[in-house]
Amino acid sequence: NAGVTQTPKFRVLKTGQSMTLLCAQDMNHEYMYWYRQDPGMGLRLIHYSVGEGTTAKGEVPDGYNVSRLKKQNFLLGLESAAPSQTSVYFCASRIRQTQYEQYFGPGTRLTVT
């Protein structure tokens, strides 16, 4: 049981390049989230999904897209990376609507130059 895994762990992009971050969970959780973490700002919600085939915008969705084609996977895409997207990205999952705890992955550190 690996919990929540994220790939890659590190990535450096040039401005304008695109990439996809993959999140996978093996806990059969319905809810999945993508956050970004910047110094002094805690975690801010980018997009989330309440089930397979569904996605919704969070607090800071601009410049990102997501897809949830399979229940266990949640992909975060950057179509045209910008230096402002330099951050650490965390994926999290949760079992159901009334369950409080979110389980986090180890994070992806992304630098956009």
Place this chain on the structure above:
Amino acid sequence: TQLLEQSPQFLSIQEGENLTVYCNSSSVFSSLQWYRQEPGEGPVLLVTVVTGGEVKKLKRLTFQFGDARKDSSLHITAAQPGDTGLYLCAGAKFTKAAGNKLTFGGGTRVLVKP
């Protein structure tokens, strides 16, 4: 402006001392969670408080939820170097569409020196 304000932002103390971290908001939350995050890892849940005035203890850590469910505190007694980390509070608000959505505070970085 953050919905949840944590203070202080950074705390450096000697082993054996006590410390308190505060999490304040003008909003009411259905519950409040405290997470701890180690470098290079994701946050890990320490506790969830649900009822106004609730106090929960986890070994040397004491968590309190304010009576009005707008604020919380984390108190560590006799801190140890293993308590070093980033402490994050997160308030939960229920929406029909998304269930309980979390809003995180900015975090308090705690350093306990031996």
